[in-house]
Amino acid sequence: MPDTPAVTARGPIARPAPLRQAVYDALTELIINGSLKPGQHLVEAELAEELGVSRQPIREALQRLHTAGWVDLRPSQGAFVHSPTTEECSQLLSVRALLETRSARDAARHATPLDVARLWELQRAGVTALAAGDARAIVEANADLHGHITLLSRNAVLAELIPQVDRRVRWYYMPIARPRGQDAWNEHALIIEAIADGDPDLAEELMRRHTRNTTDFYCQQIAAVTGSAGLPVDLP
Amino acid sequence: MPDTPAVTARGPIARPAPLRQAVYDALTELIINGSLKPGQHLVEAELAEELGVSRQPIREALQRLHTAGWVDLRPSQGAFVHSPTTEECSQLLSVRALLETRSARDAARHATPLDVARLWELQRAGVTALAAGDARAIVEANADLHGHITLLSRNAVLAELIPQVDRRVRWYYMPIARPRGQDAWNEHALIIEAIADGDPDLAEELMRRHTRNTTDFYCQQIAAVTGSAGLPVDLP
DNA sequence: CGATCGATGATTGCATACAGTATTCTGCAT
């Protein structure tokens, strides 16, 4: 049948991308890169004009941003960029450690050689970014690597939950990305090897250490600069 | 100052409850109790009329239901009640076990005598419901108990994440609530004792067993009635 | 008789308009 040639098999064909999705992406980006600061009041009309859409898609995006933990939604007052407390950060890191440890274990059980090759690719990208000293790129590469391990766990629920936590962690610990870079990426390499060997116990243990190190390092940094830079504390 | 008498000190005073919240609650209720069946197409206009509001709050609620995993949102086609696959259920149970095990551990470290008393209250409620044979009430009591343990973990992120998973699990395993009731509530009692004793290791281990038992039982039930009742499999 | 194409109805996505509420500013009394 040469009548249906062009369509190969790549999933549900391109649906018209809903505007709310674009708005959602735009706003998360603005929050992550700091254009919208914690505690800042997000006025729907302003955002609407800035992004060139009406208030409706803005509101729908804000709903999603709320459940994802990016903004707080106070009735009759509107949306405010979420201000994380140090306590919340430590809790987030704690939960992240739990979930990632599990995903590393499952990844070691399911990964194929092709998957492992992809992991090494991401590892190289991270090391490159580290050498270049680009904190932004380091954090992103880190998220990509961890995210891929998540996928390899073959657990859709995990893969759906972890980014919710991880993207926020990513945002919080931007400032510490560079200093801990070297150690972190060495640990990554060990984890990948464990996954490649199909050794669940080892992968789990290594990831446990890795996340613990990251958490500890983060807490030290916080303690050192308590409240001064990077992280605002509490909201009124 | 007799001018401000009624307001005691219970947090932010009563804000006008947004309509979208009521809609959200109403729809989750309708999904859980089966009035809205998996795969069913949710037409905004119908829901709006049925609940006596306009389409706007409906849409906002649907956004939240989407991110919470209750409905699937297909662009230009609307909202459909999510159809869980057996695979997804097992993954959900797996993640729930992970999170609850952790929360039990932390609860044992933080619980006060007052907290424990509250746990025993909930336990009694569950046993009562069990005796009455009311599956609906059993499931609810179960969720309440687990939810309170979550709170005792003093980890806001956990407390926020677990219900996301747990409420869905609750929905899925309604059918098995009664048969496993007796064992489940015996295990609950042991867990509460461990928490009361402030024994994190024991609480963790007991919760691990408890969730594993539940998961196993669930999988058996599924295998027994494969696809026949209770759970629809896959969507087209 | 089956399949393809086109028309119709239904439904979503987006924009706009209106009403209710919180905040802020101004003026006044103390």
Add this chain to the structure above:
DNA sequence: ATGCAGAATACTGTATGCAATCATCGATCG
């Protein structure tokens, strides 16, 4: 000068209207 009262303002919450898109059904052609 300071504290309070009242009005004006700004923003959110909700409702409605319109255009674009998708699914369904019927007619036409092979």
